[in-house]
Amino acid sequence: MMTSANKAATNGQPAMLTPPVVSAEEWEAARQVLLVKEKAHTRARDALAAERRRMPWMEVTKTYAFETPSGKASLLDLFQGRRQLILYRAFFEPDVFGWPDHACRGCSMVADQVAHVAHLNARDTTLVFASRAPQPDIARLKARMGWNIPWVTITDSFDADFGVGEWHGTNVFYRDGKRIFRTYLIKSRGDEQMGSTWNYLDITPLGRQEVWEDSPPGYPQTPTYKWWNWHDSYEAGAEPDKKWVEVSDAGEIALRTPGAQ
Incomplete structure (x- = not known):
């Protein structure tokens, strides 16, 4: 039987109109109804990522220069030899609220949520933050806030030129030899989703590079889960750990089981 969970007003605050309190059976039934919608949302998100991988590319022919901890660098240099580059424009510079002690609060929240970049690197992808602050200020800020993200000036x-002069935003680039192509831009509220390895990979032209993805023919793909590793254990060309293969195989079977999320 449903009962009310409404809270009485306390400390001068209005009462919360909370959902009803139900039995375990009723709760599970409600969860199953919502789960149908959540699965549809997941499939729609995957379909959107597949469409994103088929967006046209724009070649970048203009030369750009950045300051890094080791000196000047071109846009090509920022790839660090990898095929994909995700470049987030963060606001840390004079006239930005918080300067010189802090970067923009929103950009700082984005930086706080960035997953360990080793997982992106394992998928041939480099993540870089870029601001107009000088490198000594960026180094000081990173040390204060505990950030290890590559950050250029x-x-x-x-x-x-890339739509992030007046607002934060994330551009994605692909490298074919020395040719560079712009493949995607996400900004404003879209940046709220950024931070996890999966969301970053989903906005790249190659995606997560797992066999279940709907990608154009010839795109690199490896068995699902098999490339995952501890961030301090990635080795170029290393074979998946046999024990992890067994565990991930079991996970794939579980996901294919009716009713699995």
Whole structure:
């Protein structure tokens, strides 16, 4: 039987109109109804990522220069030899609220949520933050806040040219030899989803690179889960650990079981 869980007003605050309190059976029934919608949402998100992987590319022909802890670098250098580059424009510079002690509060929240970049690197992807603050200020900020994200200084019109001059945003680039292509841009509220390895990979042209994904023919794909590793244990070309293969095989079977999320 349903009972009310409404809270009485306390400390001068209005009462909360909370959902009803139900039995375990009723709760599970309600969860199953919502689960149908959640699975549909997951499938729709996967379909959107598949469409994103088929977006046209724009070649970048203009030369850009950045300051890094080791000196000047080009946009090509920022790839660090990998095929994909995710570049987030973070606001840390004079006239930004919080300067010089802090970066923009929103950009700082994004930085706080960034997963360990080793997982992105394992999928041939580099993540870089870029601001107009000088490198000594960026180094000080990273040390204070405990951030290890590669963070460069913009020295030219890069931010204005790529739609992030007046607001934060994330551009994605693909490298084919020395040719660079812009493949995607997400900004404003879209940036709220950024931070996890999965959301970053979902906005890249190659995606998560797992066999279940709907990607164009010839795109790199490896068995689901098998590439996952501890962030301090990735080795180029290393074979998946046999024990982890067994565990991940069991996980795939469980996901294919009717009723699994």
